[in-house]
Amino acid sequence: MLEFFSNKLDTLHCHQTSMLQELKIAREEIGKVQEMLAASQENKQEMTEEDEIFETKGTAAQQQTPNCNDSEKPLEGANARLEGLKESLSQREKEITELLETEKTPMPPVPAPPCSVLLPAVIHKAHAVCGAVAESRDYLDRLIEDNQAALAAAREKLENLNNEEEVSTDRSDTSESRLSFLHETVKDFEVHKIALDCIKSGESPVMNDCEALDLEDILGQGTDGVKSIGQQLLLLQDQLKQEKEEKRKIVENYTLERTLRKKYYNMVEDMKGKIRVFCRLRPMNRNEAGQGGTAFVEKIDDYSVSVETPRGLREFQFDKVFGAEASQDEVFQDTSRLIQSVIDGYNVCIFAYGQTGSGKTFTMVGDKDQRNPGIMPRSFNAIFDITRENSSKFEFKVSAYMLELYNDRLQDLFISQAAEAQAQTQPSSQTRRVEIKRTRKGVVFAQGAETKEASSAQELYALFQQACANRHIAATKMNVESSRSHLIVVIMVESRNLTNGSISTGKLSLVDLAGSERAAKTGAKDHQLKEANSINKSLSALGDVISALSADLPHVPYRNSKLTQVMQDSLGGNAKTLMIVNISPSESNLDETLTSLIYATRVKAITNNAQRNVESKEIAQLKEVIMKLKSGLTVDDGDV
Numbered sequence: 001m002l003e004f005f006s007n008k009l010d011t012l013h014c015h016q017t018s019m020l021q022e023l024k025i026a027r028e029e030i031g032k033v034q035e036m037l038a039a040s041q042e043n044k045q046e047m048t049e050e051d052e053i054f055e056t057k058g059t060a061a062q063q064q065t066p067n068c069n070d071s072e073k074p075l076e077g078a079n080a081r082l083e084g085l086k087e088s089l090s091q092r093e094k095e096i097t098e099l100l101e102t103e104k105t106p107m108p109p110v111p112a113p114p115c116s117v118l119l120p121a122v123i124h125k126a127h128a129v130c131g132a133v134a135e136s137r138d139y140l141d142r143l144i145e146d147n148q149a150a151l152a153a154a155r156e157k158l159e160n161l162n163n164e165e166e167v168s169t170d171r172s173d174t175s176e177s178r179l180s181f182l183h184e185t186v187k188d189f190e191v192h193k194i195a196l197d198c199i200k201s202g203e204s205p206v207m208n209d210c211e212a213l214d215l216e217d218i219l220g221q222g223t224d225g226v227k228s229i230g231q232q233l234l235l236l237q238d239q240l241k242q243e244k245e246e247k248r249k250i251v252e253n254y255t256l257e258r259t260l261r262k263k264y265y266n267m268v269e270d271m272k273g274k275i276r277v278f279c280r281l282r283p284m285n286r287n288e289a290g291q292g293g294t295a296f297v298e299k300i301d302d303y304s305v306s307v308e309t310p311r312g313l314r315e316f317q318f319d320k321v322f323g324a325e326a327s328q329d330e331v332f333q334d335t336s337r338l339i340q341s342v343i344d345g346y347n348v349c350i351f352a353y354g355q356t357g358s359g360k361t362f363t364m365v366g367d368k369d370q371r372n373p374g375i376m377p378r379s380f381n382a383i384f385d386i387t388r389e390n391s392s393k394f395e396f397k398v399s400a401y402m403l404e405l406y407n408d409r410l411q412d413l414f415i416s417q418a419a420e421a422q423a424q425t426q427p428s429s430q431t432r433r434v435e436i437k438r439t440r441k442g443v444v445f446a447q448g449a450e451t452k453e454a455s456s457a458q459e460l461y462a463l464f465q466q467a468c469a470n471r472h473i474a475a476t477k478m479n480v481e482s483s484r485s486h487l488i489v490v491i492m493v494e495s496r497n498l499t500n501g502s503i504s505t506g507k508l509s510l511v512d513l514a515g516s517e518r519a520a521k522t523g524a525k526d527h528q529l530k531e532a533n534s535i536n537k538s539l540s541a542l543g544d545v546i547s548a549l550s551a552d553l554p555h556v557p558y559r560n561s562k563l564t565q566v567m568q569d570s571l572g573g574n575a576k577t578l579m580i581v582n583i584s585p586s587e588s589n590l591d592e593t594l595t596s597l598i599y600a601t602r603v604k605a606i607t608n609n610a611q612r613n614v615e616s617k618e619i620a621q622l623k624e625v626i627m628k629l630k631s632g633l634t635v636d637d638g639d640v
């Protein structure tokens, strides 16, 4: 209630202020009209004197002289009105002063006056103010009328004088000065008219510079004052625009700085041999979207991802985070610099990690019809693009072996499951066993696996397709095409420098791990349960290796699983390694997502010691000789 009265009082204050302003202007107007009346009186006297002269001269001009008395009638009327107005003005001023005095009287702070007292007082005041405002309006209207009458009279006088001047042959100085005086008078009344009309309508005047200057005098302030609101608005708009532009620049600089900082940080980390970890969030699938579709995992920026856990929001930082909208191309762009390292003679390992159905195969291989090829096929193209570009300085040899680790058994994917099964049924046949070995430099290789050469990306891709056809894939509840094995694609690039004969050998290991899963969730039974157990066992061994390496433990349990043996040089060894942790956005996978992210965070702490595998021409030759001798071949002078 009090708030209501306070608002009412505010409104009344506003009325009062505007009324005072109107009165001020009216008072100034009265002053002006008075001045004009005085001037008109003088003018009248002058004209009377002139008329007397004209009379004595007995000229016909006397008949043509305008009847000044008639035209001055409105001015006289205005004079009389002025007197009346002055009186009513002083009366109103008195009332307003009283009103203000009442207003100034401090309200008793506590307790607030009862509504029954306050309300009649407010109503009384409101009536008084409204009455005063209405009176002021009437007064303004009368001023406008008077001004109009005075203007019409002055115009008429001016017109008559102009006509008179046209017929007269002799132009005296007096008539010139009368003419200019009347011009000025008409102009004054016109400006007054603009001013009064503007006061009444509350609009800004539209006028030429001359009128503006006159109005400036009348209002007692510069036209700047009249125009200032618009100008100030424009100024403020300009300032706002500038501020926005500055803000945009600051954000742009900040983003640039942040990206650069991250880039340099990555470079330093690279130099230190740290494993790079990217995180990729897959889009919601149809099932998940149908269950409500709220994402519990979100990409915050290019380097952070947040997970909504029952205990609150958890944030994880990685070397790069790809959101659900990230394309295969974008993911590969950040990966491709590692392909150059392979050509330069480094061991590189790129592997995808994550629960079943999180998008590992999509990231590494691509979709089924290869409309969105993943890192593997893109790497094949990149390798041959680089070798082609450098073919004038180097001679390249590209070869590959492809394996799967299924039920803790390494299988050569260049040999079909059918051929292998048939070979095993024949008692005399010696099935080739694939075993993981390491060179003296610690580089892992698969002994017994068939290595095939490829001279183009297409050939390499054909080999890859052949290998994929031999993979173990099955439908689970979580993924219609779930990889039931770990896929290991190894490409070796040997490059011989045509200038100095040195040979470097780079190795690119691309690993699509099978997904960790919970049997109950995937609905695994019988042999699928066996597969799942084997997958989980190998992943758990990988987890142990990651934990030992990140905690800098003296013993790292590589030998606990074939998977960890295959990846020995990639985790804590002689390789540049990139892990891509794939995660699902859905609440139903929250536990698995958190586990994956925690493992991935640990991997970030692991340091590798990547060294270039390069041999001088002499060593390369000697190695070739040893190979020949070992295989019983003869060696001649040309070999050394």
Ligand SMILES: Nc1ncnc2c1ncn2[C@@H]1O[C@H](COP(=O)(O)OP(=O)(O)OP(=O)(O)O)[C@@H](O)[C@H]1O
Pocket (backbone or CB within 6 Å): 281, 282, 283, 285, 324, 354, 355, 356, 357, 358, 359, 360, 361, 362, 363, 367, 479, 481, 482, 483, 484, 513, 514, 515, 516, 582
């Ligand atoms: N980034 C993505 N954009 C579009 N579809 C995706 C994306 N990631 C995954 N998918 C789709 O999600 C489904 C499961 O992905 P994918 O087979 O790659 O999972 P996975 O982690 O390899 O599973 P598993 O471990 O069971 O083999 C596939 O249909 C795949 O096409």
